[in-house]
Amino acid sequence: MEVDSSKDDELDIALAEFMRRRDAGEALDRNHFLSLYPQLADRLAELLSIADSIESLAGPKFEELFPVPHATTDSSSITLIPRTPTTKNNRAAVEPTLIHRRSWEDRDAGDDEIDGVPGPSQLPRRFGDYILEKVLGRGGMGVVYLGRQISLERMVAVKMIRSGSLATDEEVQRFYAEAKSAAKLDHPNIVTVHQCGEESGHHFFSMDYIPGTDLSKKMAEGPLHPRDAARYVRDVALAIAFAHSQGVVHRDLKPANVLINERDEVVVTDFGLAKWLDSDSGLTSTGTTIGTPSYMSPEQATGRTNEHGEATDIYSLGAILFSLLSGRPPFQAESVVETMMKVVHQPAPLIRELRKEIHVDLETIIHKCLHKQPHRRYQSAVELAADLERFLNGQPVSARPLSKTEKLGRWMVGIPIIAALSGNRAHDPSATQRWAQRLMLLVLLSLSIYLLFGRSLSQKWFDDHLPRQISVAAGIPGGAYHSLASQLAKQLADRVQRATTVGITEGSMDNTSMLLHGLADLALLQETSVQSGDLAVVAPLYYESVHVLVRSDIPIQSIEELRGRRVSLGPVHSGSRQASRRILNFFAMSESDFQVSSEDWLQLGRQQDIEAAIVVMKVGQPAVNELISSRRFRLIPLQPAMTISLEDPAFHPIEIRPSDYPDAGFDRPLTTLATTAFLACRRNAPNRLIEETLAVLYDEQYPIRGILTPEQASKWQGLAWHPAARVFFERFRQNAN
Numbered sequence: 001m002e003v004d005s006s007k008d009d010e011l012d013i014a015l016a017e018f019m020r021r022r023d024a025g026e027a028l029d030r031n032h033f034l035s036l037y038p039q040l041a042d043r044l045a046e047l048l049s050i051a052d053s054i055e056s057l058a059g060p061k062f063e064e065l066f067p068v069p070h071a072t073t074d075s076s077s078i079t080l081i082p083r084t085p086t087t088k089n090n091r092a093a094v095e096p097t098l099i100h101r102r103s104w105e106d107r108d109a110g111d112d113e114i115d116g117v118p119g120p121s122q123l124p125r126r127f128g129d130y131i132l133e134k135v136l137g138r139g140g141m142g143v144v145y146l147g148r149q150i151s152l153e154r155m156v157a158v159k160m161i162r163s164g165s166l167a168t169d170e171e172v173q174r175f176y177a178e179a180k181s182a183a184k185l186d187h188p189n190i191v192t193v194h195q196c197g198e199e200s201g202h203h204f205f206s207m208d209y210i211p212g213t214d215l216s217k218k219m220a221e222g223p224l225h226p227r228d229a230a231r232y233v234r235d236v237a238l239a240i241a242f243a244h245s246q247g248v249v250h251r252d253l254k255p256a257n258v259l260i261n262e263r264d265e266v267v268v269t270d271f272g273l274a275k276w277l278d279s280d281s282g283l284t285s286t287g288t289t290i291g292t293p294s295y296m297s298p299e300q301a302t303g304r305t306n307e308h309g310e311a312t313d314i315y316s317l318g319a320i321l322f323s324l325l326s327g328r329p330p331f332q333a334e335s336v337v338e339t340m341m342k343v344v345h346q347p348a349p350l351i352r353e354l355r356k357e358i359h360v361d362l363e364t365i366i367h368k369c370l371h372k373q374p375h376r377r378y379q380s381a382v383e384l385a386a387d388l389e390r391f392l393n394g395q396p397v398s399a400r401p402l403s404k405t406e407k408l409g410r411w412m413v414g415i416p417i418i419a420a421l422s423g424n425r426a427h428d429p430s431a432t433q434r435w436a437q438r439l440m441l442l443v444l445l446s447l448s449i450y451l452l453f454g455r456s457l458s459q460k461w462f463d464d465h466l467p468r469q470i471s472v473a474a475g476i477p478g479g480a481y482h483s484l485a486s487q488l489a490k491q492l493a494d495r496v497q498r499a500t501t502v503g504i505t506e507g508s509m510d511n512t513s514m515l516l517h518g519l520a521d522l523a524l525l526q527e528t529s530v531q532s533g534d535l536a537v538v539a540p541l542y543y544e545s546v547h548v549l550v551r552s553d554i555p556i557q558s559i560e561e562l563r564g565r566r567v568s569l570g571p572v573h574s575g576s577r578q579a580s581r582r583i584l585n586f587f588a589m590s591e592s593d594f595q596v597s598s599e600d601w602l603q604l605g606r607q608q609d610i611e612a613a614i615v616v617m618k619v620g621q622p623a624v625n626e627l628i629s630s631r632r633f634r635l636i637p638l639q640p641a642m643t644i645s646l647e648d649p650a651f652h653p654i655e656i657r658p659s660d661y662p663d664a665g666f667d668r669p670l671t672t673l674a675t676t677a678f679l680a681c682r683r684n685a686p687n688r689l690i691e692e693t694l695a696v697l698y699d700e701q702y703p704i705r706g707i708l709t710p711e712q713a714s715k716w717q718g719l720a721w722h723p724a725a726r727v728f729f730e731r732f733r734q735n736a737n
Contacts, residue, residue, distance in 0.1 A: 014044055128199040130158055146209060160204045172203055179205045181271040184246045189239035191269045212262050215255035219324055226358055227392060229324035234388035235266045237317055241381035244310045251308060253316035254295040255323060293339040294329035295319045298372050301340040303582060311374035314384055318369020326354045330370060337649050337718040345533035345720060361397045368399045465686050470500040473511035473523035477504060480618050481524040487704050491696045508575025515682055521689060526575030527676040528582060528650045536722035538679040538690055539697060541707045545654055546673045547615040547624055549633040554611055557636055560587055566595040568604055568613040576616035579675055586644050619660045629663040638672040650675055681722055690724035711736060
């Protein structure tokens, strides 16, 4: 199936604009809005209808059931920490108090009106043992109210699920998981939960109300004094160390989730994404990206939930400390995807590059927290807190003992020219340091001459250099990757007069390994496999759709019903296997839930014991078409595609039409997911190799069919392009504008 990428992009932009304006409270005339996009009106109307259906299924917001006048989004005060975890069979059993279910029909006669204050239709209003007075804040799933607990005459914060009595089982499970995570923790710097249960069909828990502010508001006023920032993060680290000791990882630490009470003490809140270390699943164990992009660790940004441990929170603590000192997070871009790409691929900036007056030991602490590899960070939050305490006491930190090289570096800072370049001032340099400065100036002069003449010549030679033999990593013979790679290799060999080979592999993961180890110059990869900072994109090639195939004699309609079945997920090192894992994780499933077969798709039709398969492949490929035509397998939809795509940017919703598989036996489009097949290379690949490859891909005389046009490919944003590819596609992007 040929996908009109440009139309899909325009449709995505139009839909996002409608949702943004509606969420902002703008009164929209839907017919007028559709008239602004006449060429997309039919599909856009259909998508808006689907969005309405999804919102209606999620249930109304609490304030829609009971209107709240003058609601505020101020979330400066919330507290959480229940004492006893929920039980396995009763998710509402949280100590110290449990409120049982009541209906509005069972309420007391005075519930509708208390001391003349209006009842259910406005605030203040009665809610069980509470009077809800105003809205403190609203998040993606919950809304928090300031309430007065009648029986104990105290002010509390009351959190409820936004969809109220219509909340799904998953929403309720997540909601109680948050309470359960906080309930395990009894610490003065972690918020405390008092009650948890259900009232009038609404799930809720109540917490301490903490008047004050939070670190995000303090940061908005400007960078903090280094000692204040270190003190705040030290206290947060001690609180998080206690959480870790109880088996809880926060996973969403950020300035807004650190409250500052009236005594200038920190209180950690919002355990909505917490994970238990003694369990394989957390609040959102989907295997996809969870957290706040600018403060999430690389393992969170890449969806590796099995690696979310204490080091994940330590990374976030380092990001918070960086933000408090600089006024901005360490990684920030125009879009979420670009931010996460920076988190994964770019080294963290040094704080002293932004504020020269910051002590080098504080920079060292931050640098260790923000290391890409978890095992290179502090091994515990206690270690981080101890180093911050040493800094506050003027003692040497233990983060990185000075090596001989580092001592030499400190001595070199005493050289006037080095001190000036680094923003410092050299005090009384020695005679040796003065002679070193003269020698450095001579070296710099010689280097300048080389850079002016020699380096440009050597760089030009490298950029123009082609490998003696070009290797393209493909896939299994007969597969889509192998077919396209064979076409590319033949035309590339004819164009550059170099021997060009096609490597047979199991798929994307093998191809990634071959690129990284220098065994291939080019490779075809699924988007889910482009995760290394040493790789670069040459071109987006085409979409690959997720086909969920079920044997025709088995009455299964959803992917969740496949538990315990013998399911083919493709070869172990294939991109399909990688994509399947990420999709299954969204449903809180893994390969251990199935009897997994690793046969390739060309062998699937011969396996009589296979009950289902997840095939990630370009629509219309013979391998899938033959399985459907044989009537042994049928296609089922993959829901909820839109929700999965929002949590994992490597996927987007797509439809498989009846015309794509005429023998499939369905008469309406099936919703599923699609990812992108890329042609990739090493980041340091010669420019000429990439230029010649792109010329072959889009040769007007001998085009490689079935791939996106250069105009369509140029619209991709946020990719780790090879420099030569970026220049190539920029021409088409400018022409389009």
